[in-house]
Amino acid sequence: MQVIVCRDYAEMSKKAAAFVAAEMKKKPALVLGLATGSTPVGLYDELTALTKKGEITFKQVTTVNLDEYYPIDPANDQSYRYFMNENLFDRVDIDKKNTYVPDGTAKDPAAEGKRYEALIDRLGGADVQVLGIGQNGHIGFNEPADALVLDTHVTDLTENTIKANSRFFASENEVPRQALTMGMGSIFKAKKIILLVNGANKKQALATVLSGALTTAVPATLLNLHPDVTLFCTEDAVK
Ligand code: F6R
Numbered sequence: 001m002q003v004i005v006c007r008d009y010a011e012m013s014k015k016a017a018a019f020v021a022a023e024m025k026k027k028p029a030l031v032l033g034l035a036t037g038s039t040p041v042g043l044y045d046e047l048t049a050l051t052k053k054g055e056i057t058f059k060q061v062t063t064v065n066l067d068e069y070y071p072i073d074p075a076n077d078q079s080y081r082y083f084m085n086e087n088l089f090d091r092v093d094i095d096k097k098n099t100y101v102p103d104g105t106a107k108d109p110a111a112e113g114k115r116y117e118a119l120i121d122r123l124g125g126a127d128v129q130v131l132g133i134g135q136n137g138h139i140g141f142n143e144p145a146d147a148l149v150l151d152t153h154v155t156d157l158t159e160n161t162i163k164a165n166s167r168f169f170a171s172e173n174e175v176p177r178q179a180l181t182m183g184m185g186s187i188f189k190a191k192k193i194i195l196l197v198n199g200a201n202k203k204q205a206l207a208t209v210l211s212g213a214l215t216t217a218v219p220a221t222l223l224n225l226h227p228d229v230t231l232f233c234t235e236d237a238v239k
Pocket of ligand 1 (some may be wrong): 014034035036037038039040066067132133135138139140141199
Protein backbone atom coordinates (compact mmCIF):
# COMPACT_ATOMS: atom_id res chain seq x y z
CA MET A 1 0.00 0.00 0.00
CA GLN A 2 1.37 3.38 -0.94
CA VAL A 3 0.76 5.88 1.87
CA ILE A 4 0.31 9.60 1.22
CA VAL A 5 -0.09 11.61 4.42
CA CYS A 6 -1.69 15.01 3.86
CA ARG A 7 -1.75 18.07 6.08
CA ASP A 8 -5.50 18.33 6.15
CA TYR A 9 -8.76 17.43 4.43
CA ALA A 10 -8.33 20.04 1.68
CA GLU A 11 -4.90 18.71 0.71
CA MET A 12 -6.13 15.10 0.83
CA SER A 13 -9.03 15.95 -1.47
CA LYS A 14 -6.77 17.79 -3.94
CA LYS A 15 -4.20 15.00 -4.08
CA ALA A 16 -6.84 12.32 -4.52
CA ALA A 17 -8.46 14.41 -7.29
CA ALA A 18 -5.09 14.80 -9.03
CA PHE A 19 -4.72 11.00 -8.94
CA VAL A 20 -8.17 10.41 -10.43
CA ALA A 21 -7.73 13.20 -13.00
CA ALA A 22 -4.45 11.67 -14.20
CA GLU A 23 -6.20 8.32 -14.70
CA MET A 24 -9.03 10.03 -16.61
CA LYS A 25 -6.52 11.70 -18.89
CA LYS A 26 -4.74 8.39 -19.54
CA LYS A 27 -8.02 6.60 -20.25
CA PRO A 28 -10.98 8.85 -21.17
CA ALA A 29 -13.42 5.90 -20.98
CA LEU A 30 -12.40 5.20 -17.38
CA VAL A 31 -14.55 2.95 -15.19
CA LEU A 32 -14.61 4.81 -11.90
CA GLY A 33 -15.80 3.11 -8.74
CA LEU A 34 -17.28 5.61 -6.29
CA ALA A 35 -18.12 5.89 -2.62
CA THR A 36 -20.48 8.15 -0.68
CA GLY A 37 -20.26 9.47 2.88
CA SER A 38 -18.58 12.64 4.08
CA THR A 39 -15.00 11.73 3.14
CA PRO A 40 -15.13 11.92 -0.70
CA VAL A 41 -17.16 15.16 -0.85
CA GLY A 42 -13.97 17.25 -1.16
CA LEU A 43 -12.69 14.93 -3.90
CA TYR A 44 -15.97 15.37 -5.83
CA ASP A 45 -15.73 19.16 -5.38
CA GLU A 46 -12.20 19.12 -6.79
CA LEU A 47 -13.20 16.89 -9.74
CA THR A 48 -16.09 19.27 -10.44
CA ALA A 49 -13.71 22.24 -10.41
CA LEU A 50 -11.27 20.48 -12.77
CA THR A 51 -14.15 19.67 -15.13
CA LYS A 52 -15.38 23.27 -15.10
CA LYS A 53 -11.83 24.43 -15.90
CA GLY A 54 -11.83 22.06 -18.88
CA GLU A 55 -8.92 20.00 -17.55
CA ILE A 56 -10.90 16.75 -17.43
CA THR A 57 -14.13 15.46 -18.91
CA PHE A 58 -16.56 12.76 -17.76
CA LYS A 59 -18.12 12.41 -21.24
CA GLN A 60 -16.84 8.87 -21.73
CA VAL A 61 -16.55 7.88 -18.06
CA THR A 62 -18.67 5.13 -16.52
CA THR A 63 -19.19 5.10 -12.76
CA VAL A 64 -20.14 2.23 -10.52
CA ASN A 65 -20.98 2.95 -6.89
CA LEU A 66 -20.07 0.72 -4.01
CA ASP A 67 -23.37 0.58 -2.24
CA GLU A 68 -26.90 1.81 -1.57
CA TYR A 69 -29.29 1.57 1.34
CA TYR A 70 -32.06 -1.02 1.08
CA PRO A 71 -34.84 -0.34 0.73
CA ILE A 72 -34.68 3.27 -0.36
CA ASP A 73 -36.12 5.37 -3.15
CA PRO A 74 -33.62 7.27 -5.34
CA ALA A 75 -35.69 10.42 -4.72
CA ASN A 76 -35.04 10.14 -0.97
CA ASP A 77 -32.37 12.72 -0.18
CA GLN A 78 -30.55 10.17 1.97
CA SER A 79 -30.20 7.66 -0.88
CA TYR A 80 -26.74 7.23 -2.29
CA ARG A 81 -28.11 7.82 -5.80
CA TYR A 82 -29.37 11.23 -4.64
CA PHE A 83 -26.02 11.94 -2.96
CA MET A 84 -24.09 11.14 -6.15
CA ASN A 85 -26.37 13.31 -8.29
CA GLU A 86 -25.97 16.23 -5.88
CA ASN A 87 -22.24 15.91 -5.21
CA LEU A 88 -20.97 14.92 -8.64
CA PHE A 89 -23.19 13.73 -11.48
CA ASP A 90 -25.33 16.88 -11.77
CA ARG A 91 -22.24 19.08 -11.64
CA VAL A 92 -20.09 17.49 -14.35
CA ASP A 93 -20.53 16.51 -18.00
CA ILE A 94 -21.25 12.82 -17.34
CA ASP A 95 -23.94 10.93 -19.24
CA LYS A 96 -26.24 9.73 -16.41
CA LYS A 97 -26.93 6.56 -18.39
CA ASN A 98 -23.35 5.60 -17.58
CA THR A 99 -23.72 6.02 -13.80
CA TYR A 100 -24.57 2.92 -11.82
CA VAL A 101 -25.71 2.61 -8.21
CA PRO A 102 -27.33 -0.57 -6.78
CA ASP A 103 -31.12 -0.30 -7.05
CA GLY A 104 -32.58 0.36 -3.60
CA THR A 105 -36.09 -0.21 -4.99
CA ALA A 106 -35.40 -3.71 -6.38
CA LYS A 107 -38.12 -6.19 -5.37
CA ASP A 108 -35.62 -8.99 -4.91
CA PRO A 109 -32.41 -7.64 -3.34
CA ALA A 110 -30.53 -10.93 -3.78
CA ALA A 111 -31.28 -10.85 -7.52
CA GLU A 112 -30.25 -7.17 -7.61
CA GLY A 113 -26.91 -8.17 -6.08
CA LYS A 114 -26.40 -10.73 -8.86
CA ARG A 115 -27.40 -8.25 -11.56
CA TYR A 116 -24.99 -5.66 -10.17
CA GLU A 117 -22.12 -8.13 -9.97
CA ALA A 118 -22.73 -9.12 -13.60
CA LEU A 119 -22.64 -5.41 -14.49
CA ILE A 120 -19.27 -5.01 -12.74
CA ASP A 121 -17.99 -7.99 -14.71
CA ARG A 122 -19.34 -6.59 -17.96
CA LEU A 123 -17.45 -3.36 -17.25
CA GLY A 124 -14.31 -5.40 -16.54
CA GLY A 125 -14.17 -4.14 -12.93
CA ALA A 126 -13.38 -0.57 -11.96
CA ASP A 127 -10.17 0.97 -13.29
CA VAL A 128 -10.01 3.05 -10.13
CA GLN A 129 -12.14 2.43 -7.05
CA VAL A 130 -12.57 5.18 -4.46
CA LEU A 131 -13.05 3.90 -0.90
CA GLY A 132 -13.69 5.40 2.51
CA ILE A 133 -13.42 3.48 5.76
CA GLY A 134 -15.87 3.16 8.66
CA GLN A 135 -14.75 3.72 12.23
CA ASN A 136 -15.15 -0.02 12.69
CA GLY A 137 -13.03 -0.75 9.61
CA HIS A 138 -15.87 -1.47 7.18
CA ILE A 139 -15.49 -0.78 3.48
CA GLY A 140 -18.62 -0.39 1.43
CA PHE A 141 -21.09 -2.05 3.78
CA ASN A 142 -18.80 -5.00 4.40
CA GLU A 143 -19.09 -4.92 8.16
CA PRO A 144 -16.82 -6.72 10.65
CA ALA A 145 -17.89 -10.38 10.76
CA ASP A 146 -16.52 -13.92 11.09
CA ALA A 147 -16.74 -14.26 7.33
CA LEU A 148 -16.98 -11.70 4.56
CA VAL A 149 -18.95 -12.02 1.33
CA LEU A 150 -17.35 -12.13 -2.12
CA ASP A 151 -19.95 -10.62 -4.45
CA THR A 152 -22.50 -7.79 -4.36
CA HIS A 153 -25.12 -8.73 -1.79
CA VAL A 154 -27.74 -7.46 0.64
CA THR A 155 -26.53 -7.08 4.20
CA ASP A 156 -27.75 -5.97 7.63
CA LEU A 157 -26.22 -2.76 8.96
CA THR A 158 -24.51 -3.03 12.35
CA GLU A 159 -25.70 -0.91 15.28
CA ASN A 160 -22.39 0.97 15.02
CA THR A 161 -23.03 1.94 11.39
CA ILE A 162 -26.71 2.79 12.02
CA LYS A 163 -25.58 5.14 14.79
CA ALA A 164 -22.75 6.67 12.72
CA ASN A 165 -25.04 7.24 9.72
CA SER A 166 -27.99 8.54 11.76
CA ARG A 167 -26.31 11.97 11.68
CA PHE A 168 -27.61 12.33 8.13
CA PHE A 169 -31.21 11.31 8.98
CA ALA A 170 -33.93 13.05 11.01
CA SER A 171 -33.67 10.25 13.59
CA GLU A 172 -31.93 6.91 14.10
CA ASN A 173 -35.26 5.15 13.40
CA GLU A 174 -35.23 6.43 9.84
CA VAL A 175 -31.90 4.81 8.94
CA PRO A 176 -32.63 1.79 6.70
CA ARG A 177 -31.55 -1.45 8.38
CA GLN A 178 -30.11 -3.04 5.27
CA ALA A 179 -27.94 -2.15 2.31
CA LEU A 180 -26.84 -3.52 -1.04
CA THR A 181 -23.07 -3.51 -1.24
CA MET A 182 -20.24 -4.68 -3.42
CA GLY A 183 -18.53 -7.61 -1.70
CA MET A 184 -14.82 -7.90 -1.05
CA GLY A 185 -14.38 -9.73 -4.36
CA SER A 186 -16.27 -7.04 -6.30
CA ILE A 187 -13.98 -4.39 -4.78
CA PHE A 188 -10.93 -6.49 -5.59
CA LYS A 189 -11.93 -6.54 -9.27
CA ALA A 190 -10.69 -2.91 -9.31
CA LYS A 191 -7.31 -2.47 -10.97
CA LYS A 192 -6.40 0.40 -8.66
CA ILE A 193 -7.90 1.39 -5.33
CA ILE A 194 -7.62 4.72 -3.56
CA LEU A 195 -8.53 4.72 0.12
CA LEU A 196 -9.40 8.12 1.62
CA VAL A 197 -9.18 8.49 5.39
CA ASN A 198 -9.91 11.76 7.16
CA GLY A 199 -9.85 12.53 10.87
CA ALA A 200 -8.78 11.20 14.23
CA ASN A 201 -11.95 9.09 14.62
CA LYS A 202 -10.59 6.72 11.93
CA LYS A 203 -7.20 6.38 13.62
CA GLN A 204 -7.78 3.03 15.25
CA ALA A 205 -9.17 1.34 12.13
CA LEU A 206 -6.39 2.80 10.00
CA ALA A 207 -3.68 1.71 12.44
CA THR A 208 -4.94 -1.88 12.15
CA VAL A 209 -4.80 -1.65 8.35
CA LEU A 210 -1.29 -0.18 8.41
CA SER A 211 -0.08 -2.83 10.88
CA GLY A 212 -0.38 -5.26 7.96
CA ALA A 213 -2.90 -7.40 9.82
CA LEU A 214 -5.45 -9.45 7.89
CA THR A 215 -8.68 -9.87 9.78
CA THR A 216 -12.35 -9.98 8.85
CA ALA A 217 -12.92 -8.10 12.16
CA VAL A 218 -11.54 -5.05 10.31
CA PRO A 219 -12.56 -5.66 6.67
CA ALA A 220 -10.30 -2.88 5.33
CA THR A 221 -7.25 -4.90 6.39
CA LEU A 222 -7.94 -7.16 3.40
CA LEU A 223 -6.78 -4.27 1.22
CA ASN A 224 -3.29 -5.34 2.26
CA LEU A 225 -3.76 -8.18 -0.24
CA HIS A 226 -4.55 -5.93 -3.21
CA PRO A 227 -1.57 -5.15 -5.49
CA ASP A 228 -2.38 -1.48 -6.17
CA VAL A 229 -3.77 0.53 -3.26
CA THR A 230 -2.92 4.18 -2.57
CA LEU A 231 -3.93 5.59 0.79
CA PHE A 232 -4.58 9.33 1.05
CA CYS A 233 -5.00 10.25 4.71
CA THR A 234 -4.88 13.29 6.93
CA GLU A 235 -2.13 13.67 9.53
CA ASP A 236 -4.55 13.32 12.42
CA ALA A 237 -5.68 9.91 11.11
CA VAL A 238 -2.18 8.51 11.52
CA LYS A 239 -0.46 10.53 14.26
C1 F6R B 1 -19.97 4.76 1.41
C2 F6R B 1 -19.31 3.61 2.01
C3 F6R B 1 -18.85 3.61 3.43
C4 F6R B 1 -18.11 4.88 3.83
C5 F6R B 1 -17.67 4.83 5.29
C6 F6R B 1 -17.04 6.13 5.75
O1 F6R B 1 -20.31 4.49 0.06
O2 F6R B 1 -19.16 2.65 1.34
O3 F6R B 1 -18.04 2.49 3.65
O4 F6R B 1 -16.99 5.04 3.00
O5 F6R B 1 -18.77 4.56 6.11
O6 F6R B 1 -18.01 7.13 5.77
P1 F6R B 1 -17.62 8.66 6.02
O7 F6R B 1 -16.82 9.08 4.86
O8 F6R B 1 -18.95 9.37 6.09
O9 F6R B 1 -16.87 8.69 7.30
